[in-house]
Amino acid sequence: MKLTWYGHSAFGLEFGEARVLIDPFLSGSPVWDGGWEGPAEGCTHILLTHGHDDHVGDAPAIAKATGAMIVGAYEVCQHVAGRAGTDRINPGNHGGTVDCGGFTVSFVNALHSSSASTDHGPLYLGNPLGLVVKAPGERTVYAMGDTGIFGDMALIEELHEPKVGLVPIGDRFTMGAREAALACRRFFRFETVVPCHFGTFGLLDPDASKFLAEMGSAANIVRVPQVGETFEV
Numbered sequence: 001m002k003l004t005w006y007g008h009s010a011f012g013l014e015f016g017e018a019r020v021l022i023d024p025f026l027s028g029s030p031v032w033d034g035g036w037e038g039p040a041e042g043c044t045h046i047l048l049t050h051g052h053d054d055h056v057g058d059a060p061a062i063a064k065a066t067g068a069m070i071v072g073a074y075e076v077c078q079h080v081a082g083r084a085g086t087d088r089i090n091p092g093n094h095g096g097t098v099d100c101g102g103f104t105v106s107f108v109n110a111l112h113s114s115s116a117s118t119d120h121g122p123l124y125l126g127n128p129l130g131l132v133v134k135a136p137g138e139r140t141v142y143a144m145g146d147t148g149i150f151g152d153m154a155l156i157e158e159l160h161e162p163k164v165g166l167v168p169i170g171d172r173f174t175m176g177a178r179e180a181a182l183a184c185r186r187f188f189r190f191e192t193v194v195p196c197h198f199g200t201f202g203l204l205d206p207d208a209s210k211f212l213a214e215m216g217s218a219a220n221i222v223r224v225p226q227v228g229e230t231f232e233v
Contacts, residue, residue, distance in 0.1 A: 049145025051125030
């Protein structure tokens with residue numbers, strides 16, 4: 001499986017016939033200046049953890065241009081599909097698993113909120129989710145989305161045994177370095193941890209140095225890519 005980090009919480013996954021984008025905040029991102037067209041080339045699926053603008057990002061434009069399937073909470077799928085003018089959605093909610101053709105996505109808990117910005121204030125878009133991506137012959141990926149630490153992460157490990165964790169570390173709106181490292185070390189047996197949701201805005205931790213320090217002897221499993229870097233997991 002190839003993984004690309006586009007900054008913030010935007011990722012690309014390539015495996016088999018699937019070209020997956022997760023939370024494609026691209027054209028509005030302060031740390032990615034390549035637009036959405038390049039990352040969207042050949043996109044087959046758009047996975048969304050929640051409805052905030054810095055996660056939905058360019059999903060409507062990408063779905064309209066590519067016909068990609070939109071996967072996420074029911075309210076988020078309906079909202080993005082309405083903006084894109086498509087009916088290619090595969091919605092779910094906590095505890096459920098959906099077949100995406102060649103892989104599955106399981107919906108797990110995340111401690112956050114979920115809404116879209118409108119001229120009339122926030123538009124409620126259901127509950128936030130973490131996403132567990134499983135494909136035959138590939139390592140299971142857990143995209144935590146935006147979340148705080150919670151004890152039932154142990155159940156996610158027990159049920160899904162993810163080997164790759166996409167972990168928010170930037171503090172204020174998600175786990176900070178200490179909480180994120182504790183989650184990774186206590187609840188999971190990750191083989192690779194990719195930190196995200198840092199360095200995008202001034203309110204977030206600027207880099208992953210505190211997280212690496214908190215990971216201690218487990219820092220060797222952490223991969224901190226450059227924005228736009230692609231690597232194998």
